[in-house]
Amino acid sequence: MSDQYQLRCRECGKTWGNIPRSFCEDCFSPLEVAYDYDSLKKTVRRENLAGRDFNMWRYAELLPLPEGFTGPNAVGGTPLVASRKLAAKWGLKNLYFKNDAVCFPSLSFKDRVVATALSAARRFNFTTVGCSSTGNLANAVAAQAAQQGFDACVFIPADLEPAKVLNTAVYGARIVRINGNYDHVNRLCAQIADRFQWGLVNVNLRPYYSEGSKTHGYEIAEQLGWTLPDNVVVPMAGGSLITKIAKAFRELVTLGWVEAKPVKFFGAQATGCSPISDGVKRNLARFEPQKPNTIARSLAIGNPADGPFAIKQIRESGGWAEDISDPEIVEAIKLLAETEGIFTETAGGVTAGVTQKLIAQGRIHPDETTVVCITGNGLKTTDAIAAEFPATEAIAPRLEAFEAYLDAQLGATAASAKA
Amino acid sequence: MSVTIEIPTAFRRFTGGAPKVDCSAATVAEALNQLTARFPDLGRHVRDDQGQIRQFLNVYLNEEDIRFLGGESCTLKEGDRVLLVPSIAGGSGL
Numbered sequence: 001m002s003d004q005y006q007l008r009c010r011e012c013g014k015t016w017g018n019i020p021r022s023f024c025e026d027c028f029s030p031l032e033v034a035y036d037y038d039s040l041k042k043t044v045r046r047e048n049l050a051g052r053d054f055n056m057w058r059y060a061e062l063l064p065l066p067e068g069f070t071g072p073n074a075v076g077g078t079p080l081v082a083s084r085k086l087a088a089k090w091g092l093k094n095l096y097f098k099n100d101a102v103c104f105p106s107l108s109f110k111d112r113v114v115a116t117a118l119s120a121a122r123r124f125n126f127t128t129v130g131c132s133s134t135g136n137l138a139n140a141v142a143a144q145a146a147q148q149g150f151d152a153c154v155f156i157p158a159d160l161e162p163a164k165v166l167n168t169a170v171y172g173a174r175i176v177r178i179n180g181n182y183d184h185v186n187r188l189c190a191q192i193a194d195r196f197q198w199g200l201v202n203v204n205l206r207p208y209y210s211e212g213s214k215t216h217g218y219e220i221a222e223q224l225g226w227t228l229p230d231n232v233v234v235p236m237a238g239g240s241l242i243t244k245i246a247k248a249f250r251e252l253v254t255l256g257w258v259e260a261k262p263v264k265f266f267g268a269q270a271t272g273c274s275p276i277s278d279g280v281k282r283n284l285a286r287f288e289p290q291k292p293n294t295i296a297r298s299l300a301i302g303n304p305a306d307g308p309f310a311i312k313q314i315r316e317s318g319g320w321a322e323d324i325s326d327p328e329i330v331e332a333i334k335l336l337a338e339t340e341g342i343f344t345e346t347a348g349g350v351t352a353g354v355t356q357k358l359i360a361q362g363r364i365h366p367d368e369t370t371v372v373c374i375t376g377n378g379l380k381t382t383d384a385i386a387a388e389f390p391a392t393e394a395i396a397p398r399l400e401a402f403e404a405y406l407d408a409q410l411g412a413t414a415a416s417a418k419a
Numbered sequence: 420m421s422v423t424i425e426i427p428t429a430f431r432r433f434t435g436g437a438p439k440v441d442c443s444a445a446t447v448a449e450a451l452n453q454l455t456a457r458f459p460d461l462g463r464h465v466r467d468d469q470g471q472i473r474q475f476l477n478v479y480l481n482e483e484d485i486r487f488l489g490g491e492s493c494t495l496k497e498g499d500r501v502l503l504v505p506s507i508a509g510g511s512g513l
Contacts, residue, residue: 023505025429028464029475030506180482187479190504194428203507286474289486303484305507308474 005064007207008034018064020124020199022206030305031207033064037254046226046257053077055104056112056215062251063116063215064208066123072148075115076215078103080223080371085339090359094369096229097336098220100376101344106143106167107377108136108298108345109216109241114144116212117201121150126199130154132189133202134182134237134298135164136345136376141201142173153198155185161297163380181292183303202238210240210306217248220371221258228252228261230368233358235351235375236267236276236321237299239310245373246313265314266363267321268354270294270329270346276304277321279311287311295326295384296346298376320363324353330385332356333378343378351375420445422499424454429505433461447480448491450501465503475506 007016011029024031044061052058056076060069079099087095100109114137121129130153131141138154145152152173156165157180168175178185193203201209221228228249234242242265252258269277272294279287287307292300304310314321324332329346332353337343344352355372358364378385395401424440434440440457444450451472455462467473478485479502485493495501 022507023429023475028429028473028505183484184482186507187477187484187502187504190507191427191502206507289484291487303477303486 003064003067004039004061005033005035007031018120018123020120020126020204022204033207033211035062035251037251041255044255046255049222056115056212056219059215059218062218062255064211065116065119069119071115073115073144074104075111076103076219078219080220081340081342083340086335089339090356091366092359092364092370093367096220096224096369096371097340097342098216098223098371098373099342100216101342101348101374101378105147106136106139107380108140109213109373109375110136110140111144112215113137113209113212114140114201117199117205117209118144118148118150120205120208121199121201122148124199124205126197127151128153128196129199129201130189130192131201131203132156132182132185133168134300135160135168135380136298137202138168138173138175139164139380142168142171145173146171150199155189155192157181157185161381161383163382164297167380182301183289186301186303186305210244213241213244214248214251216241216373217245218252220245221249221252224369224371226252226258227369228258228263229371230261231264231266231319231364231370233266233268233351233355233364233370233372235299235347235373236269236310237301237304237347239267239276239304239306241373241375242267243306243309243313246317263317264319265317266319266354266358267310267314268351269321269323270296270299270350271323271325272296273300273302274323275302276307276310277323279307280314280321284311294329294346295381296329296350297381298345298347299350320358320361322354322357322361324350324357328353330388333385334388336374337378342374344374345376345378345381346384347376348374348378420495420497420499422450422495422497422501424450424501425503427503427505430461430464430503433458433464444495446491446495447478447485447493447501450495451478451491477504477506478502479504 009024012027054077055074057071081097083095103111128151132155158177193200253260273292275287289303329349333349336352442453
């Protein structure tokens with residue numbers, strides 16, 4: 001096989017070629033995609049990127065894509081927003097928001113992982129693809145499956161936010177609602193992948209799927225002028241993204257595309273579902289699973305599959321993990337919108353709010369370069385903040401009515417504005 | 420108690436292909452011990468060197484992860500199902 005990559009067991013190191021499987025058949029530990037970096041170093045150059053569009057496929061050689069693959073759509077390539085107002089408010093000199101709230105096509109970073117997973121699904125000749133999902137992943141699978149001609153069947157907790165269900169249904173995907181939380185759904189999907197010949201992106205295609213997350217990290221480095229930040233703050237659900245951003249940075253160092261530099265990784269969770277941050281803070285050998293109870297539904301994974309790796313990554317980098325309450329999440333969503341013009345979903349509120357907490361704790365310093373990863377769009381979780389913005393009274397379409405309205409609303413301020 | 424242990428496909432080469440194994444046990448720990456006594460090659464895949472259930476193996480009693488039921492000492496009722504499900508993790512190395 002001419003692939004520059006194959007699956008390798010994290011624990012026993014056995015290699016498996018390229019097959020749709022997420023765990024080693026010998027020792028049942030997780031499989032990951034391993035690359036021939038010596039060979040890549042000779043053939044892949046940073047300069048080659050110059051003529052390519054700014055989306056995730058510009059890093060194709062660093063992804064597990066079949067030979068001759070061409071990206072079917074412009075996934076990724078999202079803005080790195082240099083913060084002015086929040087940076088000033090929080091006293092930071094170099095603060096950035098990596099904004100995957102505007103990721104194409106379904107407005108979350110899950111578009112990246114689904115993109116690599118479906119390239120694997122096609123390679124393995126699956127005609128039906130699916131996932132267990134807290135919402136964003138189902139949206140991404142449904143959208144890209146529709147475009148690429150796969151049948152899609154997604155499994156979600158029955159009580160998911162209506163907007164996320166609608167944003168999946170509209171693409172024609174079959175939606176199976178499960179009476180249970182995400183961890184129940186995920187367990188069922190492990191059993192389904194065991195029984196059916198389906199490409200479940202975050203189950204039997206998981207090694208290929210999770211590699212797509214690396215492009216979030218590549219883009220950060222490239223948008224910082226091929227340098228690495230000092231700190232990255234990442235939301236954690238299953239715990240995969242934070243480890244894959246770290247992998248992306250290590251790869252760029254290995255390839256000589258950026259200079260080596262210590263990067264601290266900070267994980268963000270909601271207090272109502274915080275098994276990973278709890279594991280970091282209490283220095284547990286194994287995290288303790290939790291029953292999720294938070295408005296941050298997209299992070300509500302009580303038994304995070306990559307939790308052990310996320311904890312290790314955070315600890316070894318000298319970073320930390322924190323969690324915030326539901327009211328703090330709502331406040332952070334509003335703060336990010338009011339200061340940076342970025343409307344993020346609850347997970348982004350978690351990340352922004354945790355960043356604020358980490359700064360207050362003195363774990364993130366003013367002179368350092370800090371990147372905060374915003375992974376989903378606020379239009380998907382409007383229910384979580386609707387109560388903050390009650391409908392206002394309507395007025396008559398007359399100038400006097402508006403003046404009266406202004407007087408009532410603003411009092412003296414309005415009076416001076418009129419003058 | 421007479422209970423059934425459901426075996427994932429990947430483990431069945433250790434159970435002679437059997438997808439289910441019946442046993443009589445009072446706790447999940449007892450059921451797992453009977454399973455691995457009967458199929459010794461399965462033992463190292465169920466427990467690590469310290470005798471703990473392996474980190475990347477999830478064990479369920481009916482619908483619930485046993486870690487929410489007090490761990491493997493949780494007691495069994497007649498007809499209970501014990502599920503073994505390999506954890507789906509990706510991890511990251513270079």
